[in-house]
Amino acid sequence: EAGVAQSPRYKIIEKRQSVAFWCNPISGHATLYWYQQILGQGPKLLIQFQNNGVVDDSQLPKDRFSAERLKGVDSTLKIQPAKLEDSAVYLCASSPQQGLGSPLHFGNGTRLTVT
Amino acid sequence: GNSVTQMEGPVTLSEEAFLTINCTYTATGYPSLFWYVQYPGEGLQLLLKATKADDKGSNKGFEATYRKETTSFHLEKGSVQVSDSAVYFCALSERSGGGADGLTFGKGTHLIIQP
Numbered sequence: 001e002a003g004v005a006q007s008p009r010y011k012i013i014e015k016r017q018s019v020a021f022w023c024n025p026i027s028g029h030a031t032l033y034w035y036q037q038i039l040g041q042g043p044k045l046l047i048q049f050q051n052n053g054v055v056d057d058s059q060l061p062k063d064r065f066s067a068e069r070l071k072g073v074d075s076t077l078k079i080q081p082a083k084l085e086d087s088a089v090y091l092c093a094s095s096p097q098q099g100l101g102s103p104l105h106f107g108n109g110t111r112l113t114v115t
Numbered sequence: 116g117n118s119v120t121q122m123e124g125p126v127t128l129s130e131e132a133f134l135t136i137n138c139t140y141t142a143t144g145y146p147s148l149f150w151y152v153q154y155p156g157e158g159l160q161l162l163l164k165a166t167k168a169d170d171k172g173s174n175k176g177f178e179a180t181y182r183k184e185t186t187s188f189h190l191e192k193g194s195v196q197v198s199d200s201a202v203y204f205c206a207l208s209e210r211s212g213g214g215a216d217g218l219t220f221g222k223g224t225h226l227i228i229q230p
């Protein structure tokens with residue numbers, strides 16, 4: 001099966017600019033997650049979708065970050081305006097269902113550099 | 116809140132050595148526990164998991180036992196290979212009332228195996 005697809009692979013922007021990341025999960029996977037991984041740290045959950053509804057966005061900085069999953073398939077994550085501390089790898093993951101123990105399938109991520 | 120603490124790296128071992136990577140966690144309830152691995156140039160992938168106390172997860176010669184009394188999930192392998200060189204992440208998932216079950220990760224341990 002095809003894996004989780006993310007684009008772009010790399011993005012360099014200046015602070016105060018905006019940027020968007022795209023994720024296409026594995027076909028049929030109802031649950032989709034966005035994680036932020038800062039260099040030297042583990043991934044941190046930003047938002048979880050179940051189909052096209054938000055399940056958890058408690059750690060999403062809503063003053064600058066937004067995400068949507070229209071039609072319950074693809075998802076986009078946007079940052080506007082970007083700050084230097086947003087430099088990180090943004091990971092998308094999907095899972096066939098909610099439930100403890102369901103394995104997450106991760107994409108290769110988008111590496112964002114904010115200068 | 117939930118948290119995961121794992122030993123700092125890098126950990127450097129010779130081929131065929133015994134491996135232990137320590138992981139302890141803090142959670143309010145009864146989480147599921149995971150080890151994820153990231154090989155060079157690849158995305159995060161599930162290595163093994165355990166969903167309840169005293170369960171042992173195993174895969175590719177790696178093992179970890181869910182110890183509720185010590186809140187630990189240490190990763191072990193009897194004889195490591197050069198191909199095991201990667202970054203290893205310990206993680207937990209605990210479902211909330213709203214259905215949120217995103218992973219909480221440790222910082223990762225970089226393992227280097229020398230021939």
